C-alpha cells in the first residue's frame with residue numbers, strides 16, 4: 001500500500017530532495033576534507049578487520065562442528081596443554097593483535113581531528129535553533145561581522161573553526177563529507193573544525209533528535225575558491241540594497257510595518273528581530289526553511305502564506321496579511337540578494 005502524506009505536508013522524498021535540487025548538492029559520499037578522510041580511513045579499517053575476524057570465527061565454528069567428538073573424551077595432560085594454548089591464542093593474543101593497533105590508530109585520529117591541533121583561518125559561530133541554523137561570521141572589527149542562516153560558506157583549503165551552541169535543546173552538527181558529528185548544547189560552546197579540499201555543495205543535517213521538525217533541520221556547506229569566498233563575504237557584509245523600484249519600496253514598508261519585522265532582521269532597515277533567520281540576503285540562499293524547500297518564488301510564496309502547512313510546528317506563525325501586503329512583501333523579499 002502506498003502511504004499518502006498527511007494533508008498539508010510535503011512528501012518526505014520531496015523534502016529530502018530539496019537540498020539535492022538546490023545547487024547540485026550530492027548525496028553523502030566520499031570524504032571532501034582532511035577531517036572526513038581520517039574518519040573514513042579508520043571506519044574502513046575497522047570494517048575490514050571486523051569482517052576478517054568474523055570470517056575467521058565462522059570458519060572456526062564450522063570446523064568445530066564438523067570435528068566434534070563425543071562428551072566422554074577423557075582429559076589428558078597433553079589435551080589440557082593444547083586447550084590452554086588455544087585459549088591463550090584465540091582469547092588473548094589474536095584479539096590483542098587486532099585491537100591494540102586499532103586503539104592507537106583511534107588515538108591518532110582523535111588527535112588529528114582535535115580542533116586545538118592547529119590554528120584556524122576563520123571562526124564561525126553556529127547556533128542551533130528549533131529548527132534552523134544561525135550562522136555568524138566573526139570578525140575582530142564588529143562592522144565586518146555578519147549573520148546568515150542555514151548556509152555555511154567556507155573557503156576551500158582553509159581551516160574553519162566552528163563554535164557550536166544552542167538556544168533551546170540539544171542539536172548536532174553533521175556534514176558527513178567534511179567531518180564527524182558535534183553536538184550543540186544550550187549554555188555550552190563546543191568547538192569543531194571543517195576544511196573542504198575541493199569546491200562544492202555539501203549537505204548537512206541535524207543529527208540529534210530535537211523535536212517535531214528534526215528531520216527538516218538541514219544545512220548546506222558551500223565551499224568556494226578563496227577569492228570567490230571573499231566576494232561572497234563582502235556581499236553578505238553589506239546592508240540590504242536600497243529598493244530599485246517603487247513596488248520594492250512599498251514592499252519594504254509593508255515588511256517593516258508587519259509582524260514579520262518582530263522576528264526577522266533586514267540590515268539597513270528598522271526590521272531588527274532576532275528570533276528568526278536574518279533575511280538581509282535571503283534571495284541569495286539556495287533553500288528556505290532549513291533545506292526544506294528550494295528558494296523559488298513559488299515556494300517563498302507558499303512559505304509566507306502558510307508555514308505551518310509546510311513545516312508543522314515551526315516557530316514561524318501564519319501572519320495574517322492582506323492580498324496586497326502579501327504581494328508586496330513577496331516581491332520585496334525576492335529583491336534581497
Ligand code: CUA
Pocket residue numbers: 128129131170171172206207208209210211214215217
Ligand atoms: Cu536539531 Cu535535530
